[in-house]
Amino acid sequence: MASLSIRNAVKRFGAVEVIKDVSLDLKDGEFLVLLGASGCGKSTLLNMIAGLESITEGEILIGDRVVNDVHPKDRDIAMVFQSYALYPNMTVEKNIAFGLEMRGIPKEERNKLVSEVATMLQIDHLMDRKPAQLSGGQRQRVAMGRALVRRPEIFLFDEPLSNLDAKLRLEMRTEIKRLHKELNATIVYVTHDQIEAMTLADRIAILKDGIVQQYATPAEIYNKPANVFIASLVGSPPMNFLKSRLEKTDDDIIAHVPLTRDASGPTLDLSLKGYDSDLSAYVGKEAIIGIRPENISYTEEPVKDGHEVVTGVVDVVEPTGADTLCHIKWGINSVLARINNTIEVEIGDHFNCAIDMKRANVFDPETEKRI
Amino acid sequence: MASVAARMADRLERWMPKIVIAPGFLAILLFVYGFIIWTAYISFSKSRMLPNYDLIGLRQYERLFQMDRWNVAFTNLLIFGATFILVSIIIGVLLAILLDQRIRIEGAIRTIYLYPMAISFVITGTAWKWIMNPSLGLETVVRSWGWESFSFGWIVDQNMAVYALVMAAVWQSSGFVMALFLSALRSVDQDIIKAASLDGASTAKIYLRIILPSMRPVFMSAVVILSHLAIKSFDLVVALTNGGPGYSSTLPANFMYEMTFRRNEIGVGAASAIIMLATVVAIMVPYLYSELRGSKNV
Amino acid sequence: MSNLDIVRPENSSFHWVGRLLIWTILLLFCLWFLMPAYVVISTSLKNLEEIRGGSLLALPHELNFTAWTHAWNEACIGVQCSGLKPYFWNSVMMVVPAVLFSTMLGALTGYTLTKWRFRGSNIIFALILFGCFVPFQVVILPMAQTLGILRLTNTVYGLILVHSVYGLAFTTLFFRNYYVTIPDELIRAATIDGAGFFTIFFRILLPISPPIIVVAVIWQFTQIWNDFLFGVSFTTGGSQPLMVALNNLVNTTTGVKQYNVDMAAALITAAPTLLVYIVAGRYFVRGLTAGSVKG
Numbered sequence: 016m017a018s019l020s021i022r023n024a025v026k027r028f029g030a031v032e033v034i035k036d037v038s039l040d041l042k043d044g045e046f047l048v049l050l051g052a053s054g055c056g057k058s059t060l061l062n063m064i065a066g067l068e069s070i071t072e073g074e075i076l077i078g079d080r081v082v083n084d085v086h087p088k089d090r091d092i093a094m095v096f097q098s099y100a101l102y103p104n105m106t107v108e109k110n111i112a113f114g115l116e117m118r119g120i121p122k123e124e125r126n127k128l129v130s131e132v133a134t135m136l137q138i139d140h141l142m143d144r145k146p147a148q149l150s151g152g153q154r155q156r157v158a159m160g161r162a163l164v165r166r167p168e169i170f171l172f173d174e175p176l177s178n179l180d181a182k183l184r185l186e187m188r189t190e191i192k193r194l195h196k197e198l199n200a201t202i203v204y205v206t207h208d209q210i211e212a213m214t215l216a217d218r219i220a221i222l223k224d225g226i227v228q229q230y231a232t233p234a235e236i237y238n239k240p241a242n243v244f245i246a247s248l249v250g251s252p253p254m255n256f257l258k259s260r261l262e263k264t265d266d267d268i269i270a271h272v273p274l275t276r277d278a279s280g281p282t283l284d285l286s287l288k289g290y291d292s293d294l295s296a297y298v299g300k301e302a303i304i305g306i307r308p309e310n311i312s313y314t315e316e317p318v319k320d321g322h323e324v325v326t327g328v329v330d331v332v333e334p335t336g337a338d339t340l341c342h343i344k345w346g347i348n349s350v351l352a353r354i355n356n357t358i359e360v361e362i363g364d365h366f367n368c369a370i371d372m373k374r375a376n377v378f379d380p381e382t383e384k385r386i
Numbered sequence: 387m388a389s390v391a392a393r394m395a396d397r398l399e400r401w402m403p404k405i406v407i408a409p410g411f412l413a414i415l416l417f418v419y420g421f422i423i424w425t426a427y428i429s430f431s432k433s434r435m436l437p438n439y440d441l442i443g444l445r446q447y448e449r450l451f452q453m454d455r456w457n458v459a460f461t462n463l464l465i466f467g468a469t470f471i472l473v474s475i476i477i478g479v480l481l482a483i484l485l486d487q488r489i490r491i492e493g494a495i496r497t498i499y500l501y502p503m504a505i506s507f508v509i510t511g512t513a514w515k516w517i518m519n520p521s522l523g524l525e526t527v528v529r530s531w532g533w534e535s536f537s538f539g540w541i542v543d544q545n546m547a548v549y550a551l552v553m554a555a556v557w558q559s560s561g562f563v564m565a566l567f568l569s570a571l572r573s574v575d576q577d578i579i580k581a582a583s584l585d586g587a588s589t590a591k592i593y594l595r596i597i598l599p600s601m602r603p604v605f606m607s608a609v610v611i612l613s614h615l616a617i618k619s620f621d622l623v624v625a626l627t628n629g630g631p632g633y634s635s636t637l638p639a640n641f642m643y644e645m646t647f648r649r650n651e652i653g654v655g656a657a658s659a660i661i662m663l664a665t666v667v668a669i670m671v672p673y674l675y676s677e678l679r680g681s682k683n684v
Numbered sequence: 685m686s687n688l689d690i691v692r693p694e695n696s697s698f699h700w701v702g703r704l705l706i707w708t709i710l711l712l713f714c715l716w717f718l719m720p721a722y723v724v725i726s727t728s729l730k731n732l733e734e735i736r737g738g739s740l741l742a743l744p745h746e747l748n749f750t751a752w753t754h755a756w757n758e759a760c761i762g763v764q765c766s767g768l769k770p771y772f773w774n775s776v777m778m779v780v781p782a783v784l785f786s787t788m789l790g791a792l793t794g795y796t797l798t799k800w801r802f803r804g805s806n807i808i809f810a811l812i813l814f815g816c817f818v819p820f821q822v823v824i825l826p827m828a829q830t831l832g833i834l835r836l837t838n839t840v841y842g843l844i845l846v847h848s849v850y851g852l853a854f855t856t857l858f859f860r861n862y863y864v865t866i867p868d869e870l871i872r873a874a875t876i877d878g879a880g881f882f883t884i885f886f887r888i889l890l891p892i893s894p895p896i897i898v899v900a901v902i903w904q905f906t907q908i909w910n911d912f913l914f915g916v917s918f919t920t921g922g923s924q925p926l927m928v929a930l931n932n933l934v935n936t937t938t939g940v941k942q943y944n945v946d947m948a949a950a951l952i953t954a955a956p957t958l959l960v961y962i963v964a965g966r967y968f969v970r971g972l973t974a975g976s977v978k979g
Contacts, residue, residue, distance in 0.1 A: 067872050086396060088878035100873035104891035113887075117878030161877075402881040403800035410793045410852050411808055417849045418815045421826040428825065437829065481713060484706050497965055498714050501721075503972060504961035505954050506910035508927050512934050512950045513720040516727065516943060517740070527740045561717065565969055618819050621912035625931055639913075642821045647917065652825060659821040670817045674810070 016201045017078035017091075017168035018043045019064070025072035026059055026225075033059050035225040036073070041218065044199045048216035050206060050248075056225040057205045058173060064203060065171050066090050077168055088117070093162035094171040097178060099154045101146035101161075108133075108142040111160045118165075132164040135194075152183045163194070172204040176211065188214060209249045213237065221245050239291075239376065243383040246305050246376060252340060255311075255350040257304045258380070259285070261297045268294050270304050270377075274346025283345055285323050285372055292386050294377065302386065305376040308340070311352035313360075314369040322369040329364045343368065422663065429656035437652060446653040447661075455633050456658060459641040462548050466637065467616040469552045470559075475608055477556065478563025483593060485564070486571045496568070499561035507558065511625025514554040515541060547627045547635035551619070554626055559615065563608050570604040571597065610673045617666055638662050728752065728948035735943050751944035755952060759945050761932045762921070768952055770922065771929035775909060777840045778925055782847035783904040789848070790855020790900060791893065795885050797856070798863040799871045809860065815853030823850075824917045831918055838923050843915065847908045854907070855900045858971070862896040863889065895967070902964055903971035906957050926953050 019041040026034035033056045041047045049057040062068040064075060066087035074081050082090050093114070101110050108129060115125045133139040136156045146154055155175065162170055172191075176184045192215055195202055206212055212219050213233045221228040221236070221244075229241035240246035240254075247253045259270035260282075268290070271282035285304065287294060294302075318324055327343035327350070334340075334356065341352045343366055352368060360366065377386045432442045450456050481499060485492055502510065517523050518541050525538035540550035574597055582592050620639035623629055629636040629644075636644075638658055646655030727735060728751050729744040757767040797809050827846060828837070836842030866889065874884045915925040924932075930953045934946045961968050 062872075065872075065876060067875065086399075087876045092876065094873065094876050096869040096873055098867050098869050100867065100869035102870065102874070102888050104888065113874075113879075114877035117883070161873075165877075399880050403796045403802060403805075406792050406881070407796045407805075407808065410789045410856070411812065413849050414812055414815050414852060417827070418818055418823065418853075419811070421823040422818070424826040425822050477713075481710070484710055487706055489706070489710065495710055495714060497962075498717050500965070500969060501958065501961055502717065504906060504957045504968060506912065506927055506957070508910075508912050508931050509950045509954045510720075512930065512946065513724050515934075516947065517720060517723055519943075522735065522943070523740055530739060557717070557720070562972055565972065614817055618821075620821075621927075621931075624912070624916075625934070628935070639819070639821055643824075643913075643917070646825055656825060659819070659825070662819045663822045666817055666819050670814070674813065674817075 016043050016199060018076075019047070019169055019201060019203065020076040021060075021064070021073070022076070023073035024060070024063060024070055024075060026056070026063060026068060027071045033225050034063070034071075037222075037225070037227050038073075039220055039227065039230060041201065041203070044201055046195050046202045046204065046215055046217040048204045048206060048212040048219045049222060050209060050212040050219050051222035052207055052248075055222040057207075057222050059225075060222070061094075061171055061173055061203060061205045064169070065092055065094055091168040092171055093165045093167040093169075094173065095158045095162050095175045097174040099146075099158040099175075099178075101154055101157055103146055106143050106145055107138060107149070107157050107160075110146070110157055111164050114161065114165050128164050129160075132160045135163070136160050151179050152187065155179060155183075155187055159191075159194075163198075168201065170200050170202045172202065174206055175204075177206070177208070191215060210251065213249070221248065238374070239385060240305075241385055243303065243305070243378050246378070246385075250307060252308050252351050252353070254305045254307050254376075256378075257306070257348055257350070259302055259304050261287070261294060261300060261302050263295070263298045268298065270302065272304065272345070272348060274348070276347060281346070283325055283348075285370065285375070287372065287375070287377065289373060290375075290377060292377075294386060297377075297379075297386060301380045303378040303380050303383075305378060306350070306370060306372075307374065308351045308353040310371040310374045311343075311350065311354075312369045312371075313352075313354050313358050314367050317367070323372055325368045325370060327366050327368055329360050329362055329366050332360055332362060341366065425656045425659055428652060429660045431653060433653040433656070435650035435652065446657040450654050450657045450661070453654070455636065455644075456638075456641055458633060459636040459638045460661075462635060463616065463637050466548050466551055466555075466619070467613055469549070470555045470616055471609055471612045473552065473556045474560045474563050474612055475605070477560040478608070479567050479598070481560070481564040482567035482571055485568055496565070499564050501561070502558040503562050505558070507555075507619070507622040508625045510554050510558050511622045514550070514557070515626050518550055541627050542631060544631050544634040547631060551622060551626060551635060551637075554622060555616075555619065558622075559612060563612070566608055567601070567604060570601050574600065606673065610669060613669055614666060617662055724947045724950055728944055728951055730944055732940070732942060732944060751942070751948040752952070754942075755933070755945045755949040759933050759942075759949060760936050761929050762936065764922065768926060768929055768933070768949055771924060771926045772952070774840060774923060774929075775926040778843045778847070779905060779908050782844045782851065782908050783901055785844070785848040786851035786855045786904055787897065787900045789852055790857075791859045791890070791897070792885070793852070793856045794859025794861075794863050795889055797860050798866075799868065799884070799889075800881065809856075812853050812856050815850070816857060820850065820913055824913065828918060838919050838921075840923065842918055843925065846914050846918065847904075847911065851904050851907065854903060858896055858900045858903070859893075862893065866892070898964065898967045899971040902960055902968050905960060906968070909957050 019039075021037055021039045024034055024037045025032065037060060039047070049060060051057045059068055063070050066082065066085060070083050074083050076082065077090060077092070102113065105113065111129045111132060112125050115128060120128075130139065133142060136159060138153065138156045138160060141149060141153060141157070146157070149157065155178075158175065175191075176187055179187060188211060194200070195215075204215060216233050218230065219233055219236050220230045223244060229236055229245050231241075236245060236249055240249060243256065247256075257270075257272045259272045262269050262271060266288070268287045270285045270287055272285065274281045274283055314322070314324060316324070325345060327345045329341055330344050330349065331342040332339060333342075337356060338353045339356050339358070339360065341354055341360055343350050343352055354360070378384065379386055427439070428437055429446055430441050430443060432438050432440050432445070485495060489495065518525075518538060520539040520542055523538065525536060528536040528538070540546035540553070578596060579592060582596050587595065618639060619637050620643065623635060623637050623640050627635040629640050639662065642655050642658045642662065645651040645658065723740060726742070726744050727740075729748050730738070731748060731750070734745060755767060756769055758765055759767050761768075761771070793812070797805055831837045831842045831846075834842070836845065870888065871884055874888055879887065910927060911925070912927045912931065915928040916931075919925070919928070930949050933949050
């Protein structure tokens with residue numbers, strides 16, 4: 016296994032810059048997820064690591080070797096594709112063995128390695144079948160087997176689960192996580208699914224328009240999203256955003272959230288005491304307050320320790336089973352709260368919300384960056 | 387040393403696509419485009435029996451258009467082309483729609499409609515020439531049935547010989563048009579048909595108002611392919627009427643052959659070939675352009 | 685299948701009249717398409733008196749294959765009375781190599797143009813594609829000159845060259861359109877596995893190509909076997925292909941016109957492509973539509 020370094024990588028197709036100055040470092044054995052919407056450049060970046068796309072500027076290192084001009088077959092990487100890309104004319108066994116054969120590994124050793132991997136992935140009973148005779152999940156396993164058997168320095172996954180149905184996807188997600196731990200493999204994994212990213216990754220790089228928006232651990236990305244884009248991308252249902260004006264009191268900074276269209280009208284006042292950055296530059300100015308739905312809970316008490324308590328009117332109720340999603344109106348603001356399903360709510364109810372402001376985020380309204 | 391060899395192999399690998407494509411592409415470049423230029427050059431030269439490279443401008447084209455034989459051939463092409471395309475499409479569409487009505491032995495009928503496409507125009511011409519034989523052919527048969535005035539002597543009639551060509555060409559090609567439309571009918575979105583029938587449209591209305599209008603591209607393809615066939619038509623004429631009576635049923639392709647290989651008028655032959663190419667280009671280029679542009683998104 | 689049953693009231697009298705009309709038209713057209721085949725076959729089995737005395741549409745009195753053997757062994761083509769036999773073999777000698785060359789080269793070209801695109805490869809494809817539509821009249825004159833220079837005039841090799849080159853445009857189109865539907869990820873996976881240009885072609889793409897190979901081979905076979913223009917332009921006398929020989933046989937004016945021999949000769953000439961059509965019609969139709977609809 017090896018580490019991976021991407022240094023100021025740029026990719027241009029003609030005049031179009033698809034990857035703009037991307038730098039990432041990944042330690043040996045870490046799991047990196049490239050997360051973003053389609054067209055953000057994540058697949059291009061993966062193909063650059065694989066050597067399937069050339070690098071316009073910058074360099075990519077696998078271990079301490081610069082691989083810019085190294086042919087894909089010599090980079091010691093393996094890749095699992097979204098469509099699995101199994102060779103349709105070959106049996107499962109031949110599919111898995113093909114890469115070994117191309118590398119001139121003798122037949123006996125090939126057979127040994129293939130059967131080891133097949134056992135590990137529980138596909139040994141399928142060895143003589145052709146890809147067309149396999150189910151989606153089985154094809155996925157064969158595609159993984161083809162990568163695993165080579166024992167490469169780095170594994171690359173290009174949206175490997177997106178063609179599976181929901182149940183299989185969960186199963187394979189767990190499988191990939193288990194394999195990562197067992198093999199202690201270095202993995203780069205591309206997905207547009209934020210839950211996949213959160214569950215699998217040691218580190219997540221979020222891309223938008225070819226720029227890395229944030230490169231951090233899943234926890235940090237969830238708790239301290241670098242900007243409004245990430246805050247709304249990660250987490251489901253997404254974060255609530257409230258426009259406010261910050262004001263300083265004696266020992267506190269208060270965010271005033273207007274409740275009417277009239278700027279001088281009544282406001283909802285939320286304390287930002289103990290926020291992890293210095294907010295003094297924003298006193299007297301506008302700021303966006305971000306509150307995750309699970310940080311708004313129901314309370315019967317008018318006051319709850321460490322929380323702000325606000326009363327709102329229930330607008331829509333969406334039970335999801337474990338939780339109930341409650342759309343609540345605070346004046347002109349509409350927020351979403353995720354509450355326990357034991358609490359019975361109906362449309363039109365007055366609802367006491369306890370807001371955990373310790374977990375709130377503040378964003379600059381101009382740059383949309385986290386303060 | 388090993389790494390030098392490896393680098394050489396890498397470089398070779400990188401050039402491989404171009405190396406592989408080169409022979410075929412160069413052959414086409416030479417044998418299609420090079421030859422077109424050569425023919426064009428000859429058409430501007432004073433070549434007669436042998437190629438002559440002295441340019442004389444448009445003189446050969448002037449001579450070409452002064453020849454009655456050419457004007458007849460070109461007029462014939464317009465008549466033949468228009469009638470052949472129109473009739474083939476009408477029959478092809480009709481048969482496709484009828485075959486689309488859950489016909490039990492559709493496979494067998496389709497096979498019958500399409501077999502002429504596997505046959506050469508020379509054979510088609512030979513067969514129809516026999517059928518249209520004025521003394522022993524269909525004419526005699528129908529007259530013996532009691533229709534005394536029936537006349538089917540098209541191939542010996544100056545004014546009708548072109549339509550004899552149309553008859554045989556339609557017989558050969560309308561099955562193909564049927565196949566083209568049948569496969570298009572099969573790929574029509576079923577939901578649209580269901581929606582239309584829920585809206586109360588009758589079967590005939592659904593075909594006329596919804597399905598056929600949605601097949602404009604197929605009509606386009608059919609027209610382009612058939613006109614291309616018409617312009618290239620050579621062997622059918624040779625086998626069926628041999629251009630006669632006189633030269634009343636010559637087509638440009640036959641004119642070109644006659645001038646080039648029989649009458650030692652290479653320059654005029656080349657000029658007529660260029661006119662044929664220009665006609666094809668005028669039809670094909672817009673079509674190919676739209677086709678290629680459409681498929682670029684895939 | 686256009687599912688129009690839902691709008692058709694079953695069992696109504698309107699429905700029955702409609703079905704009857706549909707079947708009548710379909711069967712009349714069957715007769716129209718089959719009539720020439722019937723006339724040709726029955727004429728070829730009659731003797732000359734029967735032809736002159738009887739009706740065109742009458743069945744032959746007995747199965748008489750003398751016209752067939754005559755056409756094959758003895759019929760006069762021009763001044764030579766050797767029958768169609770030598771010309772048949774001329775055509776076979778021409779068709780087999782020309783089909784193989786153009787199909788193999790077309791497969792490689794189509795593979796390269798779809799899976800190894802490079803700057804300008806789209807223009808190359810467009811230029812090749814246009815080759816499908818060039819009226820051959822515009823190239824026969826220079827081709828005749830070139831064959832003369834290469835000393836290939838009047839030889840089977842000359843026709844093999846001509847048909848290979850002009851067939852390449854079509855075979856490239858077939859393979860290109862087929863390989864376009866094969867996902868590029870397959871090539872990427874093989875590249876990472878360490879396979880190169882030819883390994884990918886022979887080990888991965890060629891094994892899944894039989895359907896399109898059949899289409900291309902049938903198309904090329906039909907086209908080359910049925911060609912008349914190149915044969916008549918570049919060969920004379922004994923080295924002509926069968927199609928030209930047939931035309932000469934039918935138009936030979938010496939002696940009594942033997943319609944039965946003409947028709948038998950036409951049948952012999954048509955037999956190979958008809959056989960292919962009957963055995964592999966599905967692929968033949970696919971070639972027709974694939975070669976013409978999509979660019």
